[in-house]
Amino acid sequence: MGSGNEQFLNLTLKVWRQKNSKTAGTFETHQLTGISTDMSFLEMFDVLNEKLIHEGKDPIAFDHDCREGICGMCSMFINGRPHGPKQGITTCQLHMRSFKNGDTIIVEPWRSAAFPVIKDLSVDRTAFDRIISSGGYVSVNTGNAQDANNILIPKSAADEAFAAAACIGCGACVATCKNGSAMLFVSAKVSQLALLPQGQAERKERVLNMIAQMDAEGFGNCTNTGACEAECPKGISIENIARMNREFIGASLTTPNK
Amino acid sequence: MSKGFFKSSIGKKVIMGLTGLFLVSFLVVHVGINSLIYANDNGETFNAGAHFMAHNPLIRVMEIVLFAGLILHAVQAIILTMENKKARPVAYAMTNGAANSSWYSRSMALLGILLLMFLVVHLGNFWVPTKQALMANEEHNTFENLKVVFSQWYFVVIYLIGVFALCYHLLHGFQSAFQSLGLNHKKYTPTIKKIGIWFSIIVCLLFASMPVTMFLGIIK
Numbered sequence: 001m002g003s004g005n006e007q008f009l010n011l012t013l014k015v016w017r018q019k020n021s022k023t024a025g026t027f028e029t030h031q032l033t034g035i036s037t038d039m040s041f042l043e044m045f046d047v048l049n050e051k052l053i054h055e056g057k058d059p060i061a062f063d064h065d066c067r068e069g070i071c072g073m074c075s076m077f078i079n080g081r082p083h084g085p086k087q088g089i090t091t092c093q094l095h096m097r098s099f100k101n102g103d104t105i106i107v108e109p110w111r112s113a114a115f116p117v118i119k120d121l122s123v124d125r126t127a128f129d130r131i132i133s134s135g136g137y138v139s140v141n142t143g144n145a146q147d148a149n150n151i152l153i154p155k156s157a158a159d160e161a162f163a164a165a166a167c168i169g170c171g172a173c174v175a176t177c178k179n180g181s182a183m184l185f186v187s188a189k190v191s192q193l194a195l196l197p198q199g200q201a202e203r204k205e206r207v208l209n210m211i212a213q214m215d216a217e218g219f220g221n222c223t224n225t226g227a228c229e230a231e232c233p234k235g236i237s238i239e240n241i242a243r244m245n246r247e248f249i250g251a252s253l254t255t256p257n258k
Numbered sequence: 259m260s261k262g263f264f265k266s267s268i269g270k271k272v273i274m275g276l277t278g279l280f281l282v283s284f285l286v287v288h289v290g291i292n293s294l295i296y297a298n299d300n301g302e303t304f305n306a307g308a309h310f311m312a313h314n315p316l317i318r319v320m321e322i323v324l325f326a327g328l329i330l331h332a333v334q335a336i337i338l339t340m341e342n343k344k345a346r347p348v349a350y351a352m353t354n355g356a357a358n359s360s361w362y363s364r365s366m367a368l369l370g371i372l373l374l375m376f377l378v379v380h381l382g383n384f385w386v387p388t389k390q391a392l393m394a395n396e397e398h399n400t401f402e403n404l405k406v407v408f409s410q411w412y413f414v415v416i417y418l419i420g421v422f423a424l425c426y427h428l429l430h431g432f433q434s435a436f437q438s439l440g441l442n443h444k445k446y447t448p449t450i451k452k453i454g455i456w457f458s459i460i461v462c463l464l465f466a467s468m469p470v471t472m473f474l475g476i477i478k
Contacts, residue, residue: 014351027351080354106352113345178355178364180345183267211266220345221267221338223366224434230358239442245268246440252263 009035012104015060021116037097044096061119067092072168076121077108082172082231090233110175114217127217128169134213135206136189138198157195164191166234173228179220184228186214187244188236194247204251211248270338275435277331284324289464295477301401308400312388339367362426369427376420383407408472417469425462432457
């Protein structure tokens, strides 16, 4: 299954090891030899973990699931950037051909007060789930699915909503933001529903509740550096943040007691 | 709109944006009046402008509003920065900010501190003497004041550093304020960004030219 240009790399890996959220972590250095350039970044970790298991050592914990860039589970901060040096991909889509022989690679977990480390590179992102539970839904009555064209939606609104809905909730935006802000994530979720007719009924309540939950989780504040947008594996635009600000200001102005 | 709004992350950013844009509007007045030195008439036109600014009752009220706006902008920035530090208690061993954002967008607090330090010097140079003259019921010759300050090379250097900090603070702050206020539109945002860049450059070049031309004796 080689690419035809397969090469083998010797690498130094500095990986963050942390027992749990209560204890302080530290870097551990591993020398890797003969790593195929055709391997994905996570496969490189699989190789290392197999070696560690054979040596009777504790393998490195890291999150992963689909390994095709759609589930949002993988979450490594590689050489100072979430999901590594390439744009528009997740860590599982990063291949070792993006590195050179002799490179030192530093791998850290997402660092945020709202994402406590579970173990090593694995962090607890249930803060995102709680934000979604607070308003990232549309209440519908059960019954048969409506005919697809019952509700007419302009193409431009559908496209924008779809682009926002591409967010996989990986948390790279929080990880890379110098302020640890979750605004790109929350704004994508607010936008995808605010743009569509189905989302109108709960529109104001949604943005107020989601922002309140976001603030309660201890995420930082947006300073519009645009780092989140640049690092987002799904290319979510910070136009969504402006829309969320607009939604929030409007909802605050027009909702009694809010 | 209740207390909750102003305590929320977005509410605080709205305050930053509104006060920021208000301070921008002050810069327009400030740079406009200062540019009167280029009449190059031994400060006659400039001093007339300075006299108006020092005595007009509306301007006197706006001066208080201006200080209030500045303090609110700075206090809110301190609160936001402290919250942001708390949001990442363990720092990364390695970050590559240059890969995803401009250095000045990440350094607004640092540039703001530089500006505040510059303001202390600046107010000491000009605002305090004007107020002293006003209280003594004397006519303050602001143009002479300018000439004395800008004949000293170290003040020229301090002012150029201040203007440099202002320029980069504005380059990010101008368009960032519109984003915080939710004023974003595919049709207008590119124009807002362009205006922000040109505004920052023109205003700061004008401000920077003043100590330099006075130091070199071009303006007498």
